[in-house]
Amino acid sequence: xxxxxxxxxxxxxxxxxxxxxxxxxxxxxxxxxxxxxxxxxxxxxxxxxxxxxxxxxxxxxxxxxxxxxxxxxxxxxxxxxxxxxxxxxxxxxxxxxxxxxxxxxxxxxxxxxxxxxxxxxxxxxxxxxxxxxxxxxxxxxxxxxxxxxxxxxxxxxxxxxxxxxxxxxxxxxxxxxxxxxxxxxxxxxxxxxxxxxxxxxxxxxxxxxxxxxxxxxxxxxxxxxxx
Amino acid sequence: xxxxxxxxxxxxxxxxxxxxxxxxxxxxxxxxxxxxxxxxxxxxxxxxxxxxxxxxxxxxxxxxxxxxxxxxxxxxxxxxxxxxxxxxxxxxxxxxxxxxxxxxxxxxxxxxxxxxxxxxxxxxxxxxxxxxxxxxxxxxxxxxxxxxxxxxxxxxxxxxxxxxxxxxxxxxxxxxxxxxx
Numbered sequence: 001x002x003x004x005x006x007x008x009x010x011x012x013x014x015x016x017x018x019x020x021x022x023x024x025x026x027x028x029x030x031x032x033x034x035x036x037x038x039x040x041x042x043x044x045x046x047x048x049x050x051x052x053x054x055x056x057x058x059x060x061x062x063x064x065x066x067x068x069x070x071x072x073x074x075x076x077x078x079x080x081x082x083x084x085x086x087x088x089x090x091x092x093x094x095x096x097x098x099x100x101x102x103x104x105x106x107x108x109x110x111x112x113x114x115x116x117x118x119x120x121x122x123x124x125x126x127x128x129x130x131x132x133x134x135x136x137x138x139x140x141x142x143x144x145x146x147x148x149x150x151x152x153x154x155x156x157x158x159x160x161x162x163x164x165x166x167x168x169x170x171x172x173x174x175x176x177x178x179x180x181x182x183x184x185x186x187x188x189x190x191x192x193x194x195x196x197x198x199x200x201x202x203x204x205x206x207x208x209x210x211x212x213x214x215x216x217x218x219x220x221x222x223x224x225x226x227x
Numbered sequence: 228x229x230x231x232x233x234x235x236x237x238x239x240x241x242x243x244x245x246x247x248x249x250x251x252x253x254x255x256x257x258x259x260x261x262x263x264x265x266x267x268x269x270x271x272x273x274x275x276x277x278x279x280x281x282x283x284x285x286x287x288x289x290x291x292x293x294x295x296x297x298x299x300x301x302x303x304x305x306x307x308x309x310x311x312x313x314x315x316x317x318x319x320x321x322x323x324x325x326x327x328x329x330x331x332x333x334x335x336x337x338x339x340x341x342x343x344x345x346x347x348x349x350x351x352x353x354x355x356x357x358x359x360x361x362x363x364x365x366x367x368x369x370x371x372x373x374x375x376x377x378x379x380x381x382x383x384x385x386x387x388x389x390x391x392x393x394x395x396x397x398x399x400x401x402x403x404x405x406x407x408x
Contacts, residue, residue, distance in 0.1 A: 010400055017399035020306070021370040022268075022313035023377050023392075029317060047297040050306035052406050054298075055352050056371050057305050060267050062259030069262075069276050070254055073283045078247065121248050227241070227248045 008045055016042060020049040119227050122199045124220035126150075131159075131219050133176065135199055142191050144173065144184045152178040153203050160204045162214055164221075165193040170200060175208045198223050235300040243290035250287055257301070258283070261308040268312040268374040278315055282308045316374050355405035363398045370395070 008016075018024050019032045036043045120137040132149040146161065153159050161184070162170035171193070174184055186194060200221035202214045209215050235256065241249035261282055266275040285307050293303045356364040362384060369375045375383070381391040 013403055014396040014399045017403065018396065020309075021367065021395070021399075022309065022316070022374055023370045023380070023395060024317070025376070026314070026317040029314060044294060044297055047294050047303070047306075051298045051302045052352050052402070053371055054302035054305055055350055056368065057260075057264060057309075059372065060260070060263045063263040063266060064259045065262040065276060065279055069258070069279050069283075070251075072280050073254070073287075076280070076284060077287055225246070225248045227238075227246075227252055 008041055012042060013045060016045040017049050019046060020053055118195075120194065120224040121227055122222045122224045124199060124201060124222040126220040131201070133159075133161075133199075133201055133220060135161075135224070137186070137194055137224060139191070139194070142186050142188070144186055144194075145181060146176060146184060147181045148176055148179055156206050157203050157216070158206050158208060159201045159219060160208045160214070160216075162200045162202065163190065163193060164198040164200060165196075168193075170214050172209065172212060172214075173199075175204075176201065194224065195226075196224060232299055232301065236295065239290055239293055239300045239303075242287060243293070245287075250283075253286070253304075254283060257304055260301075261304060264305060264308045265312045267372065268309065268316060274315065275312075278312050279308070282311050285311065313374055317376065351406055352402075355402050358405060359398050359401060363394055366391070366395055367398055367402070 015032065019029060024032065032046075036046055118139045120139070122135045124133045124135075125131070130151040133146060134149075135144055135146045137144045148159070159176040159178075161173040161176055163173050164170045171190060173186070176182070198221055200214075201219040202209075203216040203219055204214070205216075235253070238249045238253045238256070242253060258279065262275060262279050265278040265282065266272060269275045269278060282304075286304060289307070293300065298306070356367060359367070366375075366380050366384060369383070370380065377388055377391050377395070380395070381388040384391065386394070
């Protein structure tokens with residue numbers, strides 16, 4: 001019954017199955033874990049069992065975990081200081097739903113198109129954490145969606161969004177809403193510049209920079225990353 | 228909402244390249260399922276939260292070990308969650324069980340093959356479990372879903388621990404035969 005191409009014995013196959021079921025005691029599990037790391041055939045056998053049994057997990061119905069779990073994961077892996085909330089945590093907190101679906105789906109407020117183009121995101125947080133802006137760009141539609149959170153600009157001022165490609169001068173993408181979401185179509189002559197660009201927000205006079213060049217202080221900036 | 232396998236595969240591949248945005252998207256898509264798996268096994272909300280944190284640290288660190296030709300991305304991540312939760316369970320209940328090493332168990336001989344194998348996608352495990360004696364299928368399910376140890380299964384089915392293990396290993400080999408392409 002053993003696959004002739006596999007050097008594994010029935011004993012090995014049963015052991016891999018016991019490991020996946022979880023019935024082994026801790027010491028034996030640790031032995032098996034070590035073997036998985038050094039024995040590729042055995043590792044594949046374990047993966048096969050995991051795949052075979054996986055449909056049994058269908059009966060376990062999803063339960064949204066508290067937002068602090070993600071905050072702790074990020075802090076542990078990336079050392080983000082508390083208070084700087086990533087776009088994902090922010091939306092999870094804001095909507096209470098985000099952890100159930102791809103954040104990008106929520107983001108658009110609707111399912112992704114059947115064949116979405118490459119997507120780019122940028123989440124910008126000001127130094128003191130008071131201003132947050134998230135941007136999602138869909139290459140296929142050429143549309144950038146932005147969402148503002150946190151503090152509004154000073155009285156009589158607006159936040160302006162800039163695209164910076166390489167060493168090029170910042171190009172204005174327009175004035176941001178003080179709160180909430182907005183769709184900003186990217187002009188066709190700029191779409192080629194979006195990939196891997198940096199987005200930045202500055203505080204400008206109401207209505208945006210009068211000169212087309214950023215004049216106000218830089219509030220936040222972050223690179224667009226492909227997702 | 229089910230996230231498509233191809234989407235998950237793409238995200239997992241990017242996580243292997245240390246793409247944090249892909250990792251965040253993966254967390255959004257899968258954390259409710261993985262949290263439920265941890266909670267079902269550990270039966271303690273606080274510990275399940277700690278376990279889920281560890282699980283995502285492992286996914287970030289080990290995404291390059293995923294074998295796309297053997298497992299779907301969701302199955303792999305479910306397994307990372309189950310394995311971690313079970314390690315915690317066994318650490319917690321370690322004192323209760325004293326199994327001999329695996330090679331001390333006599334080589335079990337598989338029983339005669341009687342199953343009519345269903346070819347329907349993804350549900351072969353159900354058909355193969357149905358081909359086992361009901362009590363043995365139940366033992367396999369309880370181990371997988373509830374995280375029962377050999378000690379707990381032996382008590383539940385009122386058989387000696389070594390008998391339980393022989394049963395289960397024999398059941399596994401029967402299942403393997405039934406599941407093999």
